[in-house]
Amino acid sequence: MRIAQILFSQGFGNRRVCAGLLQLGLVRVGGRVVEDPHEDFDPVGLEFEVDGRAWTYHAQALLMLHKPAGYECSQKPRHHPSILSLLPVPLRTRGVQPVGRLDEDTTGLLLLTDDGALIHRLTSPKHHVPKVYEVGCKHPVDDAQLARLRAGVVLEDDPKPVRAAAAERTGENSLSLTLTEGKYHQVKRMVAAVGNRVETLHRSRFGQLALPAELAPGEWAWTELSALG
Numbered sequence: 001m002r003i004a005q006i007l008f009s010q011g012f013g014n015r016r017v018c019a020g021l022l023q024l025g026l027v028r029v030g031g032r033v034v035e036d037p038h039e040d041f042d043p044v045g046l047e048f049e050v051d052g053r054a055w056t057y058h059a060q061a062l063l064m065l066h067k068p069a070g071y072e073c074s075q076k077p078r079h080h081p082s083i084l085s086l087l088p089v090p091l092r093t094r095g096v097q098p099v100g101r102l103d104e105d106t107t108g109l110l111l112l113t114d115d116g117a118l119i120h121r122l123t124s125p126k127h128h129v130p131k132v133y134e135v136g137c138k139h140p141v142d143d144a145q146l147a148r149l150r151a152g153v154v155l156e157d158d159p160k161p162v163r164a165a166a167a168e169r170t171g172e173n174s175l176s177l178t179l180t181e182g183k184y185h186q187v188k189r190m191v192a193a194v195g196n197r198v199e200t201l202h203r204s205r206f207g208q209l210a211l212p213a214e215l216a217p218g219e220w221a222w223t224e225l226s227a228l229g
Helices: 003-009 015-023 089-093 116-123 143-151 186-193
Strands: 027-029 047-050 053-056 062-067 107-113 131-137 153-155 158-162 166-171 174-179 198-206 220-222
Touching (some): 003 027, 107 116, 131 186, 143 153, 143 166, 143 186, 153 186, 174 186
Parallel strands (some): 107 198
Antiparallel strands (some): 047 053, 153 158, 166 174
16 A cells, blocks of 8 residues: 555644655654655555554454543534543544543543444444443442343343343442443433432443553553454
């Protein structure tokens, strides 16, 4: 693939901008400045630099972000900054989108991709992709609440009960909740339905992918579809 096409596909600007980056000597492959926009490279796993920024070619972007509180999962946020503002410009340019949403006050693992089919696959309730939430509650968590969450509770706008795939106490006022669907404010509404209240909410796992301990709030990293299980 021509180096100019590689830059374009990775979100470094339109074709004219990518040509300009090359002409200015701002692109390096293997430590060598590349100026010819027609020079060919095997894109698979290609590592290169653009204006000093190291980059690795990905045909489709899939990344994980440790979402901090105070950010909205929207391109057009209303009250808080967008989580997209935490990403470098090339990723925003190529159009990565969150896979599902986390509330502005919810923290934890958020996946983003520019693959629309993958977003549908991972968010469709038909595929039952498990997501694990660590929940801090206002009141003590008892066995009866856990049993009701596992058995299923009825939410106000849906007569069909929704249930947790797993619900375990992790502390006097905390629990771990595993869900395989994604309704609006589902964790908060389920916990409210059993007589408690969510005070803090953190997603620790998406499929088989756990949020790495070394990934600080606001940081992101590439991941692979195989990591989701």
